Amino acid sequence: MNSQIKVSFIVPAYNEVDNVFPFYEAFSKTFADSNLLWELIFIDDGSSDGTRGKLRELTINKPNVLAISFSRNFGKEAAIWAGLNNATGDIIGIIDADLQQDPQDALNMVDALLDNDDCDMVAAFQAHRHEGRLLSFLKRSFYSLMDSMMETPVLKDASDFRVFRRCVADTILSMPEFHRFSKGIFSWVGFNTMPYAYEPLERQHGVSKWSLFKLLQYAFSGIISFSTKPLRAASWLGISLSILSFIYFLVVMVQKTMFSIPIPGYATLICLILLIGGVQLLFLGIAGEYIGRTYIQVKSRPIYIESKRFQSQNIEHKHYQECE
Ligand code: UDP
Ligand code: MG
Numbered sequence: 001m002n003s004q005i006k007v008s009f010i011v012p013a014y015n016e017v018d019n020v021f022p023f024y025e026a027f028s029k030t031f032a033d034s035n036l037l038w039e040l041i042f043i044d045d046g047s048s049d050g051t052r053g054k055l056r057e058l059t060i061n062k063p064n065v066l067a068i069s070f071s072r073n074f075g076k077e078a079a080i081w082a083g084l085n086n087a088t089g090d091i092i093g094i095i096d097a098d099l100q101q102d103p104q105d106a107l108n109m110v111d112a113l114l115d116n117d118d119c120d121m122v123a124a125f126q127a128h129r130h131e132g133r134l135l136s137f138l139k140r141s142f143y144s145l146m147d148s149m150m151e152t153p154v155l156k157d158a159s160d161f162r163v164f165r166r167c168v169a170d171t172i173l174s175m176p177e178f179h180r181f182s183k184g185i186f187s188w189v190g191f192n193t194m195p196y197a198y199e200p201l202e203r204q205h206g207v208s209k210w211s212l213f214k215l216l217q218y219a220f221s222g223i224i225s226f227s228t229k230p231l232r233a234a235s236w237l238g239i240s241l242s243i244l245s246f247i248y249f250l251v252v253m254v255q256k257t258m259f260s261i262p263i264p265g266y267a268t269l270i271c272l273i274l275l276i277g278g279v280q281l282l283f284l285g286i287a288g289e290y291i292g293r294t295y296i297q298v299k300s301r302p303i304y305i306e307s308k309r310f311q312s313q314n315i316e317h318k319h320y321q322e323c324e
Contacts, residue, residue, distance in 0.1 A: 010083025018205035046073035
């Protein structure tokens, strides 16, 4: 029954030279036992370690591979977008190149989707987090914050490791926003999503591309991309401070007129100036972030630039203009 179903897996790869072949071997071995047609769409996200050459070698020697190289590093979100633009499957998936996500889990997720007509997407989440306590705490806090800011709930601990039907991919492709935040986009578009618990494995080769600072930036960017609540927070804080200052004004008036208590002004004044100044600058910055994003979006620059593509002989894809 599944024989004609085609699955496309998007594989973002940034400096993953030593993982390319092991990943392909593991994936093809797992999917060979299924009745599915499959293709792997590797996105070389401006790697500088020879990933591109390795991908070329892969397409020459192995079937079912399309490899697209970016002109520079555009980030994993852009890689996912490029993959979606090129995926031809009825079912589309996203999986990392470092083998931290087991292809067997990917196949189980595809099977779960096929077994359940009501389900449009299966999203993997980490059953147990293996990071340090600080990182775990920060990630948990981020998900709670994100949840309180979004109109739609974000699946807790969900990664980009997921599989979904073509209708989901087409919906996402109709959203060409520049600042992409997949976790938010997947939750925003809705569709019936089934969670799938998985255990992340150890990275096979290379190092993680995410530092704590990069993750914080990503979290901040995600919130700004998906919610205007920080802007509303400025209004609420402004109202609260106005009420507080009015109450303080009344207290001071009573102290001065009824009890003749001297009011030492200097320290209070400095503290208030610093507080209000800080809060104003903070919200000016936040408002600036929104304006900056609008400015970038209005420019309508491409989300990624493709510099080269290689494909296995059995793969038929649109041929893009390439830069030599
Ligand atoms: N990745 C990418 N572009 C980037 C950073 C990462 O395509 O700018 C890819 C990377 O090659 C890997 C996946 O995204 O396949 C997840 O990255 P990583 O393993 O570094 O993240 P972690 O698993 O440590 O969260
Ligand atoms: Mg990884």
